[in-house]
Ligand SMILES: Cc1ncc(C[n+]2csc(CCOP(=O)(O)OP(=O)(O)O)c2C)c(N)n1
């Protein structure tokens with residue numbers, strides 16, 4: 001199986017596409033497909049659950065499964081992932097419990113999972129602010145001489161933020177083992193990519209930082225995997241950071257609360273549906289006889305099981321004890337917080353009594 | 356031994372790096388140059404470029420990478436070159452530094468220190484004399500510390516570096532050259548505790564950072580009028596040790612808060628409100644404030660008219676005694 005991408009030349013131009021042979025056995029390829037398919041099922045279920053009120057809002061990964069799964073699967077167990085609100089499917093593919101991931105969209109006051117155990121930072125909503133965290137973690141790993149790599153997802157909009165620049169420049173200066181994966185899905189809410197930048201590609205910026213840049217078809221999971229894997233291997237070997245731009249498309253509105261008919265056409269969306277990353281990969285696997293109907297049925301069944309678990313866990317999930325909002329502001333509760341907690345407790349006890 | 360606050364801070368960093376190999380110090384010009392105020396002088400020579408290093412000029416990146424480092428288990432101590440140039444990092448401080456422990460339900464604390472030289476009085480041009488303490492103190496999850504003496508500078512910085520939560524460490528830059536007779540190392544002072552620097556009965560002066568010396572000077576002069584002023588050094592702005600303040604004001608019945616920063620929604624407002632809530636019955640006069648004016652900080656040429664002085668403090672005491 002081959003991966004294809006274009007490297008940014010040191011002069012800041014794009015090189016001709018190159019193809020690389022991937023060393024993935026059939027079982028690994030099937031698993032890539034499985035994670036993408038489960039991710040899509042989970043994504044659809046999250047949208048449904050939002051419509052039914054079990055989630056407050058949801059930012060869909062539909063159409064971006066190849067970019068997210070291809071990138072995160074390239075990480076090793078001890079590596080770190082720094083995702084955004086867009087990357088539910090990528091975090092899911094990393095093995096974090098889907099119900100825990102969705103805490104953000106439930107409106108929970110905490111991120112739902114244990115970042116230290118999962119080696120995944122909380123899904124971050126202030127755009128690009130998590131990018132310097134990835135750089136810093138990678139700098140720390142390098143200082144400690146640990147073979148750890150950090151990978152951070154960014155959107156095309158986030159790439160315009162100053163923190164993207166500071167994170168990439170510092171990563172290059174310190175040769176930090178970090179990989180920046182920009183999913184260029186063509187929109188930042190309603191603002192199209194040509195209002196986000198005047199250049200032809202985000203990847204070209206890599207030349208300006210003195211790091212390798214890669215432009216890859218974000219709807220081709222093998223290419224995303226290959227490009228990310230190569231960047232991760234280079235980072236781990238001491239070769240410093242890489243900027244990867246995965247060109248893809250957001251099929252769903254920005255979030256469940258968005259009305260995308262105000263800024264794009266159904267024709268445009270349909271054109272991208274025709275390049276669906278899941279269908280495309282499945283066609284390839286079928287062509288090479290790597291999957292059969294029985295396998296696909298197992299994946300479907302697994303997806304249904306997870307979807308049912310999401311429904312069970314998220315419907316009627318308790319709000320949580322509001323008294324806990326005071327518990328983790330500091331390692332040790334201050335007297336002020338203690339007093340406020342006591343006041344809320346009194347208020348709650350009074351309501352409980354009258355009920 | 357006579358030490359300046361600058362030397363005390365430098366020694367604190369040096370000792371912390373010696374005692375804990377997870378402590379790393381970085382920022383703009385902190386390596387070869389030793390910082391524009393020389394607070395990190397010699398650290399790179401002693402500990403190498405892995406433990407003390409210069410970064411690109413990128414305040415948000417400096418604080419943001421420190422978050423990643425703390426996440427990985429290091430204890431970064433980063434320097435913001437000046438108060439007015441720490442603002443690019445405010446987003447990281449407010450959105451992440453302050454919230455990480457809470458957002459992760461207590462699993463990820465960020466043991467990191469953000470050192471910021473702050474305040475006026477050094478004849479600097481604009482943007483170099485800001486008093487941003489309330490921006491930080493207002494933000495839940497931050498611990499905000501400001502020493503007023505060399506001994507405290509050492510002790511509090513050591514405590515801040517060892518602290519399990521992020522600390523914004525505000526260094527009163529006009530007092531970097533303030534001297535004190537003190538043997539270093541002194542024991543780490545507990546964060547979150549104010550100190551009665553001078554006892555008295557007439558009224559309580561409440562100050563922190565650069566204004567501690569000014570308040571002490573006012574208290575010295577006040578004895579000529581027969582006034583015995585109690586002086587409290589707040590030291591930790593957040594969380595506030597309101598017990599020590601309340602105890603003092605219960606005794607004296609009068610309180611004057613002193614700070615350089617503007618008055619409106621300034622730190623003094625919080626202290627006045629807290630004392631009013633806690634010891635209203637003991638107050639013989641309203642809590643008064645001696646502060647900077649509600650103007651952008653006026654640089655070198657006229658800053659002396661802006662900065663609170665011992666005279667202004669004594670005027671406020673006289674006013675409080677009129678009630
Ligand atoms: C600092 C900041 N500014 C604005 C927003 C509001 N906002 C949320 S998502 C978004 C668009 C982001 O677009 P992009 O980075 O391309 O990511 P995508 O949603 O397309 O995955 C905006 C403007 C924000 N979350 N953070």
Ligand SMILES: [Mg+2]
Nearest residue numbers: 155156187188
């Ligand atoms: Mg986008």
